[in-house]
Amino acid sequence: xxxxxxxxxxxxxxxxxxxxxxxxxxxxxxxxxxxxxxxxxxxxxxxxxxxxxxxxxxxxxxxxxxxxxxxxxxxxxxxxxxxxxxxxxxxxxxxxxxxxxxxxxxxxxxxxxxxxxxxxxxxxxxxxxxxxxxxxxxxxxxxxxxxxxxxxxxxxxxxxxxxxxxxxxxxxxxxxxxxxxxxxxxxxxxxxxxxxxxxxxxxxxxxxxxxxxxxxxxxxxxxxxxxxxxxxxxxxxxxxxxxxxxxxxxxxxxxxxxxxxxxxxxxxxxxxxxxxxxxxxxxxxxxxxxxxxxxxxxxxxxxxxxxxxxxxxxxxxxxxxxxxxxxxxxxxxxxxxxxxxx
Numbered sequence: 266x267x268x269x270x271x272x273x274x275x276x277x278x279x280x281x282x283x284x285x286x287x288x289x290x291x292x293x294x295x296x297x298x299x300x301x302x303x304x305x306x307x308x309x310x311x312x313x314x315x316x317x318x319x320x321x322x323x324x325x326x327x328x329x330x331x332x333x334x335x336x337x338x339x340x341x342x343x344x345x346x347x348x349x350x351x352x353x354x355x356x357x358x359x360x361x362x363x364x365x366x367x368x369x370x371x372x373x374x375x376x377x378x379x380x381x382x383x384x385x386x387x388x389x390x391x392x393x394x395x396x397x398x399x400x401x402x403x404x405x406x407x408x409x410x411x412x413x414x415x416x417x418x419x420x421x422x423x424x425x426x427x428x429x430x431x432x433x434x435x436x437x438x439x440x441x442x443x444x445x446x447x448x449x450x451x452x453x454x455x456x457x458x459x460x461x462x463x464x465x466x467x468x469x470x471x472x473x474x475x476x477x478x479x480x481x482x483x484x485x486x487x488x489x490x491x492x493x494x495x496x497x498x499x500x501x502x503x504x505x506x507x508x509x510x511x512x513x514x515x516x517x518x519x520x521x522x523x524x525x526x527x528x529x530x531x532x533x534x535x536x537x538x539x540x541x542x543x544x545x546x547x548x549x550x551x552x553x554x555x556x557x558x559x560x561x562x563x564x565x566x567x568x569x570x571x572x573x574x575x576x577x578x579x580x581x582x583x584x585x586x587x588x589x590x591x592x593x594x595x596x597x598x599x600x601x602x603x604x605x606x607x
Contacts, residue, residue: 271345272342274305275305275306275309276309276338276342278291278295278302278305279306279331279334279338280339281295281302282302282306282325283331286325287324288302288303288325313334316328316331317330317331317334319331355551355553356552358388358389358552358556359386360388360389361386361390361551361552361553362389362390362392363382363389363391363412363551363554364392364410364411364412365379365391365394365410365411365412365413365414366393366395366396366401366410366412366414367393367394367395367396367401367413367414368396368398368401368415368416368473368474368475369469369473369497369498369499370469370499371414371416371540372393372414373499373518373519374437374516374518374519375414375434375540375561377564377568378561378564379391381564382556382557385560386553386556389553394410397473397474398415398473398474399472401415401543402415402429402543405428405543406428406545408545408548411544411551411557412542412544412557412558413429413543414434414540414541414542414543414561415474415540415541416474416475416478416538416539417431417539417540417541427546428546429543429546430545431541431542431543432541432543432562433539434561434562435539435565436538437518437537437538437540438534438535438537439514439515439516439517439531439535439536439538440514440515440516440517440520440528440529440530440531441461441464441512441513441514441528441529442506442513442514442519442520442526442527443464443506443512443526443527443528444508444509444527445526446525447509447512447527455529455530455531455532456530457531457532458486458488458531458532458533459488461488461490461531462483464490464491465493465511466491466512466513466514467493467495467501467506467511467512467513468490468492468494468495468496468502468514469495469497469499470495471495472497474538475538476495478538479514479535482535482536502515503523506523506526507525507526514531515528516538540565542561544558
């Protein structure tokens with residue numbers, strides 16, 4: 266019987282009597298006096314209004330009511346013991362739950378962080394929620410999620426809510442994102458703000474911090490951007506830019522890892538944005554949450570040591586991939602033919 270489990274003393278005594286069949290041996294096993302044990306059993310019987318132990322027999326045994334009650338007591342003990350072990354598992358991070366809120370931009374930028382976390386703590390369930398930044402901060406403040414990853418102004422320490430605290434992970438420069446087939450793709454000197462205002466853009470809608478950041482930049486420079494499409498999906502933005510029909514404004518890390526997209530600086534340069542982790546300032550933080558925050562800070566400090574490489578060819582399911590492979594085979598065949606002719 267594991268004494269670490271918090272269990273009513275009278276029920277512990279009943280279990281011991283059933284196990285040892287004797288008041289004396291049960292008292293010795295529990296390191297209590299026999300009168301104390303007997304008194305506790307009588308109090309339990311009085312509270313239930315029935316006898317649990319048959320004391321008239323030569324060997325102590327339970328009554329029918331006692332046997333029924335013993336079964337429930339054993340199941341209760343098992344559940345409490347399982348609860349104790351579950352708490353231990355949570356503390357050593359072998360199981361648990363982490364609720365993470367992030368924006369369409371930050372999920373692209375920090376997805377490798379989640380891969381690292383899952384590799385380190387495979388028993389912890391990660392539940393992610395994509396939402397606008399204001400909603401992420403509100404959800405953290407109200408304890409609807411454990412932690413959030415959002416955009417912020419670099420070096421800003423003033424979150425929207427006084428109930429959350431922030432720590433900057435890294436900064437991201439912003440570029441005009443265009444297709445490799447775009448007329449400006451080879452324009453190495455960058456684009457002026459006037460040229461930028463002439464580009465047909467696809468941007469996140471005004472619920473998102475990146476869009477508000479771009480709008481403020483345009484307002485400060487007194488330009489009116491050509492917004493051809495608004496969306497709440499970063500995937501849609503990337504697809505439309507890759508198609509060559511529209512341009513966008515994206516963080517450098519996203520531009521350099523997407524096939525068919527290149528980035529051009531805008532002059533004057535858009536102010537950079539910080540990727541920030543936020544959590545509740547006060548209140549309980551689960552071991553899973555504390556471990557994630559510590560890993561995020563370490564991951565951010567070393568992320569440039571293992572930069573993501575640009576994808577050099579299209580997705581294997583795309584039409585461009587077929588053209589790419591056909592062209593590669595034709596080039597190989599041509600090279601083999603010239604070699605045989607020499």
